[in-house]
Amino acid sequence: MSKYISPEKRLFLKERELGALLEITQAITLDSPEAALYKIFQFTLLGQLNIRRMVLYVKEEGQWQCVVSFGGGMVDFYRLPLPEHILEHSPTQPVPVADLGLGDEWHQLELLIPVQHRGETLAYVLIGNVHDDYVPEEATKFLETLSNILIGAVENRRLGRQRVAAAAMRKEIEIAQEVQTMLFPRSLPNDADVAVHASYVPHTAIGGDYYDVVPIDKNRFLFCVADVSGKGVPASLLMSNFQAGLRTLLRQQADLATIVAELNNLIYRNAVSEKFITAFFGIYDRATRELEYVNAGHNSPILLCDDHHHELLADGTTMLGIFEELPFLKVQKTNVPSRSLLLTYTDGLTEVFDQEVEEFGEEGVLNFLRQSRYVPLPTLHRELLQEIEGFNSEGSHFADDITILTCRFK
Known part of the structure; x- marks a missing residue:
């Protein structure tokens, strides 16, 4: 009731x-x-x-x-x-x-x-x-x-x-993307002596890869490919410090050994959360056809000669930012024969796996270069990316950033 x-x-x-x-x-x-x-x-x-x-x-x-x-x-x-x-x-x-x-x-x-x-x-x-x-x-x-x-x-x-937090994060990502875009060179050499082409495929909105090509004088230019551990805004900021340091040292006409040692010191002082950088530095002299290089814990670039002989450019030092002073540092030099091709890349290119969990690897890249080395560089990059996409068990979804920088020495 x-x-x-x-x-x-x-x-x-x-x-x-x-x-x-x-x-x-x-x-x-x-x-x-x-x-x-x-x-x-x-x-x-x-x-x-x-x-x-x-x-x-x-x-x-x-x-x-x-x-x-x-x-x-x-x-x-x-x-x-x-x-x-x-x-x-x-x-x-x-x-x-x-x-x-x-x-x-x-x-x-x-x-x-x-x-x-x-x-x-x-x-x-x-x-x-x-x-x-x-x-x-x-x-x-x-x-x-x-x-x-x-x-x-x-x-x-x-x-x-x-x-609000998502909007702030989007803005942060936009700024980091702009910073990262600004790090890449606006133009690459393409003259009677050498042609350079680069491709970059980020895994996430803000990747951790970097490449650069910097003229030193009328005959020499430096090229570099690097990979920061981790991704996102911290990796982008560390890479911007890396580029600023590299450019400053080049303006001071520092030699390659000094450049690498000083960059290691810069990264050691500025890196957070145990971040480090692997990198390959090369200085090519058009007049002497000499390539001076340091590999700092990076994937070994492949120098493929016209007779199909190849050389892996592995000498140098350990990755940058781990030690306050590099435990060893070796600047290597090699003469580059005519009609040679040099492919420098980050590990996202080779660490691709098929359905049987077989890795594409360095050998897969080398086999592709032997078949396609004479095609125009933009075509070579496009077809190489298509090759690993077809090999990859996840198709176009890659587990890491992919950077390719190729030099064709005429």
Whole structure:
């Protein structure tokens, strides 16, 4: 039988509900911190609706935690996890606590109210001793409304923070991409003595590969291919320091040994999270056809001669940034015969695997070069990338950045 409430009492209760709504909405409008919103919710239920016991569990970052607990004689719900029984059954409608079969510590609470936002349960409100003057159905409905307003506001704030953070991350990525694009040379040598072509295929929005070609004088130019451990903004920033250091040393007319040693010192001082760089440095002299180089822990470039003899340029030093001073450093020189082809690359090119988990590897690159070495360099790069894409068990999805820099010596 329905409980009778006089019009005067009903008006009084509606005034209390309105007061509760005003308190909550004002707190939301004033952009109060979430902890303050929970406190206001607690005091509103206590002061306006005379609810003496209440526990609020909220799902934050995928974890359930108690954010409000008040009422005399109750256990410390802040230390008590939300019961597995509730999580397993995930009620979507108010349920009497007595029907849930929970432990003794829950018996002072009478009603469980799930709070949903966009079809997902984000909170559970558990209350005890609702105001005696209320019709239970009316009290439950209003508490649902009030709880939904509160949790909806908290969730919208969380989503707002996520949007702001995502926008900041996108901007950060855009800036890093711009920085990375600026690192690459705008033009490459293509004259009577040598032609150079480069390709770069990033694995993620911000890769960790780098290449450069820098004129030194009318006969000599330096070329470099490098790979930073890791990806993202930190790798991009470290690579920009690397390029700035390289260019500065070249302007100071430093020799190759000094360039490599100073870059190692720069990376050692500036790298974070145990980052390091592998790199290959080459200086080619058009007049003497001499190539001076240092391989700093990088994949060995392949120098393929016209008679199909090949040389792997492996000598040099260890990767940069690991030791304060390089434990050894050898600057190697080699003469480059006419009609030779030099292919320098990062490990994303060779560390590609087929369905049998066989690696494309250095041998795969060498076999391809022997068949296609005389085609124009842009075509050679395109066909080489197609070759590893066809070999790759994951098709066009590569596990790492791919950088190719090729020199054709005429």
